[in-house]
Amino acid sequence: MAKAKSNTEDYLRMYTQMVRIRTFEDNANQLYLSAKMPGLTHMYSGEEAVAVGICEALTDADRITSTHRGHGHCVAKGAEFKAMFCELLGKAEGYCRGKGGSMHIADQSHGNLGANAIVGGSMGIATGSALRAKLQGSDDVTVCFFGDGATAQGLLYEVMNMAALWKLPVIYACENNGYSEYTKTEEIAAGSITARAEAFGIEAHQVDGQDVLEVNDLARKLVARARKGEGPFFIELMTYRYHGHHVGDINREYYRSKAEEKEWKDNRDPIIRFRAHLVREGIATEADLDALNAEIEKDAAEAVAYALDAAYPDAAEVDMHVYAA
């Protein structure tokens, strides 16, 4: 584990947030498997240290843009379970009144500008948010989350060029989970991903995305520098998605072996690793952490039950919000 100067409270919050994401996803997966959730969803499980390590370096005034695999970003940026599960189930009390669903969940109150179902679709939005910050003399920073698959979109290179030209406070966070949907990243990405950012003169880093302290340490430094006008920055976070491309992608041995999945889960899991660190350093006991986990599981179960019983939007809402007043 990387050494980061931080206090007990920060560490426990990071642990809590990672467990909250995993617990949220386990419940969302169950909702899908039991046919209680409309549509599909994409699990963030396995990548928790990325969202949490970065979002713990941000304030509510800082913005993020998220992806189709976005529940982790949403939780890490401060969202509540109830409104999230309601959104996943298309209920009126969801963050987007059930109109967005899993792939478009947004939480304006915590600076989450929304998940995006177009791969790479939010790169312009994140960079534009940073342009607005610069134009208005605001010191907020925007983090653009995207996957390795999205590095194949031309939009990334257009906006990185402008971000670098205009020194915008944006951090491009590439979650490299090794797979572009159902295809190995090495089959779709030539050369080095960080070198692409460096070609624009953007300082780029590659970190172990399964080590929340290493991610958080780097994120804090880069966020502070971006606030001072030293951005943009690029981070490639080496991580792994435990599930398939989406919850329905179950038989996936044709592109990924079970042995490989087992290796990541058993030996590199971000929560297991951080938990061991907390115990080893005397920050928490196994019993403390078990109690935390149980509390989170209880919260999630209550939120799921609440969302299942919650009302769908009234039919009158179907043509509401097409245009703003």
Next chain:
Amino acid sequence: MREITLSQAVNEAIAEEMRRDPSVFLMGEDVAEAGTPFKVLSGLVEEFGTERVIDTPISEPGFMGMAVGAAMTGARPIVDLMFGDFIFLIMDQLCNQAAKTHYMSGGKLTVPLVLRTNMGATRRSAAQHSQSLQALVAHIPGLKVAMPSSSYEAKGLMKTAIRDNNPVVIFEDKLMYQDKAPVPEEEYLIPFGVANVKREGRDITLIGTSSMVQVAEKAAEILAAEGISAEVIDPRTIVPLDEKTLIESVKKTSRAIVIDEGHQSYGVTAEIASRLNEKAFYHLDAPVLRMGAMDVPVPFSPALEDLTVPTPEQVAANARRLCAGELIHAA
């Protein structure tokens, strides 16, 4: 009243709004010192500086996407898209992002941005710099679409667009930039969704958008000399559309031709004609006629290009036939 060009009208509208609201800024290719290839924005960078009049690289999806993000977080960008044909390059950012964000967020996020671009053939610019693509944009819920027909509309609609809390696309006819029209010195705005009856008439309604308003007015003059009284209406915005004014007119005249410079098939003319058929059917004495650009890529050769766009003579000829009852049986 003083007369100014359409180009000056757009420039004035933007300058006034930028003075009024510091969150308004401009971005696009060659908008600053160059003032765009059509010189519409000349002088703005001198007044507002390069911070608010931003020259971008030739990266249409990139700067369009950035405008969406800036708009979502509290700015009011005006995006300059050099040619309307480049809309194809920014479709994802315009239609999947800008148009849907307010709805997808359950009304929590808004995208107050203006995309100003152009349309119009007969400039000898060939197939990739001559298209009139308003129908593509008007098809997508969440976008508003304004089509100014003179300097007066260009100024009033632009000011309304900048103050609107939604993504608004304004199509200016690139052949009209130097056309002059009376524009008051004092401030005014033109509300969206309010059609303008340019000329009153009894026998037939000519509904035209943008430059086709001029075509309709010229046709009305030709027809007047023959004793046919044509009413000319400019919807000014096609989204929202002032259906009421159009329907009222057709109830009075019983005949209508809809003229727009977009391709005729699946176009703006079809949409308006269809609404008139649905909502004024019993008042019609003839089928509502569509007149759009020919369904061909815009050709370069002047001899061919001029054939693709509706002319006053063609409109008058069709009106004559409708008034004579000819097309009732032909349809």
